[in-house]
Amino acid sequence: MSDLSITHIGGPTTLLELGGVRLLVDPTFDAPGRRYSFGWGTSSRKTAGPALPAASLGPLDGVLLTHDQHADNLDDAGRALLSSAPTVITTVAGGRRLGATGLAPWESAHVGDVEVTATPSRHGPWWSVPIVGPTTGFALRPRGSSAVVWISGDTVLFPGVLQVADRFDVETAILHLGKVQFGLTGPARFTMTGRDAAALCDRIRPRRIVPVHYEGWSHFREGRKQIEAAFPQGRLTWLEPGVQTALS
Numbered sequence: 138m139s140d141l142s143i144t145h146i147g148g149p150t151t152l153l154e155l156g157g158v159r160l161l162v163d164p165t166f167d168a169p170g171r172r173y174s175f176g177w178g179t180s181s182r183k184t185a186g187p188a189l190p191a192a193s194l195g196p197l198d199g200v201l202l203t204h205d206q207h208a209d210n211l212d213d214a215g216r217a218l219l220s221s222a223p224t225v226i227t228t229v230a231g232g233r234r235l236g237a238t239g240l241a242p243w244e245s246a247h248v249g250d251v252e253v254t255a256t257p258s259r260h261g262p263w264w265s266v267p268i269v270g271p272t273t274g275f276a277l278r279p280r281g282s283s284a285v286v287w288i289s290g291d292t293v294l295f296p297g298v299l300q301v302a303d304r305f306d307v308e309t310a311i312l313h314l315g316k317v318q319f320g321l322t323g324p325a326r327f328t329m330t331g332r333d334a335a336a337l338c339d340r341i342r343p344r345r346i347v348p349v350h351y352e353g354w355s356h357f358r359e360g361r362k363q364i365e366a367a368f369p370q371g372r373l374t375w376l377e378p379g380v381q382t383a384l385s
Contacts, residue, residue, distance in 0.1 A: 141286060141309060142383045145376035147187045149203065149210055149313055149350040152381075155286060156279030158198045158249040161222070162288060162311075164215030165208070166191045169353075173208035177268055179319040181209060181356035188379030191218050199248040202227035203258065203290035203313070204272040205235055209354050210291065224248050228255075228271045240273065242297070243304075250280040257297030258290040261327040269327065274298070276305050284308035287343070291317075291350065293326060294333040302341040309384060310343035313350035314364055315357035330359055331367030338368075345384060347374045 144152040149163040165187065172182040191214060200222040205211045219225050225237035226246055232239020238246050240255035247253065256274035259266065274290035284306045291313050292298050301307065312334050317327040328350065329337070338346055348364050351357055365373060376382050 140383065142381050143311070143347065143376060144189070144381045145349055145378050146189050147185060147378060148353045149291070150187065150215075151311065151349060151376075152194060153277070153286070154381075155277055156250050156282075158251045158279075159196065160199050160201055160248060160251070160277070161194065161197050161218075162201045162275075163203055163210040164191070164200060164218050165210065165212045166214035166218065167208075167212040173212070175207055175319075175356075178321045179356075181319075181354045183209070183212075183354055185353035191215075197222050199224035199226060199253075201253065201275050201288065202231060202235075202237070203274065203288070204228055204260070204270060205231040206270045207291075209350075209356070226253055226255075226275070228273045230271050242273070252278040252280075254278070254285075256287065256290075256301050257295075258292035259295050259297060260291045261293060262325050263295075265322075265325065265327070274301070276301070276307075286311065287341075289313050289329070289337075291328050294329055294337055298337065299340055307341050307343040309345040309347060310338065310341060311347045311349055312337075314348050314359065315351040315354075316359035316363075317356050318358050319356060331364035334364070335367045345374050346372060347376060347384075349376075 229239035245254040258272040260272040276285040
């Protein structure tokens with residue numbers, strides 16, 4: 138696979154450089170402190186700001202947006218950034234709302250020499266889908282590679298996401314975790330736990346696992362300590378926020 142570098146900016150927001158292509162995932166650049174409504178009486182407060190300002194990113198080749206309807210994946214400052222990106226790829230519904238490229242699961246588009254394929258994602262229990270709305274993951278394959286970088290998106294563990302194992306050889310899995318829960322919805326979970334992620338990785342067998350989306354918001358119920366405890370020691374690759382990390 139082409140050289141990969143990742144900069145974790147905060148929450149789900151990462152800057153990926155793969156095969157000479159610069160891709161920003163789920164831009165969130167608002168300052169901390171504000172509470173955001175997620176609909177149906179649920180909300181969350183942003184507790185940490187971005188490790189880097191949007192102005193420091195430099196030119197982008199594209200933005201990959203797992204969904205546009207929740208501020209922990211696309212906030213106001215992130216939304217303002219979209220117009221500067223040559224390409225924005227997201228869900229079909231998000232594409233209609235944003236005038237962007239919308240992909241259904243297993244559909245593909247290209248950003249430079251990187252093939253981007255949408256992968257199944259379900260942002261909560263089955264009954265919550267009409268309320269929560271659609272989300273997507275992304276498999277990124279640089280030209281000439283047989284393996285992919287896979288971004289899970291905000292998803293729970295369900296049969297659709299396990300299909301990634303049947304379709305792709307995953308070199309690096311970037312997993313959205315955090316065990317998102319809300320008081321109003323009781324024990325229902327809207328993203329994976331560490332144990333869910335470990336079970337998923339037993340099936341997908343990525344060579345590298347990078348956790349994101351587990352800090353910086355009040356609706357996360359698991360942080361690094363709980364995630365780390367679910368995996369064998371040394372199995373996870375933790376990124377220092379704001380620092381470009383080469384993963385070759």
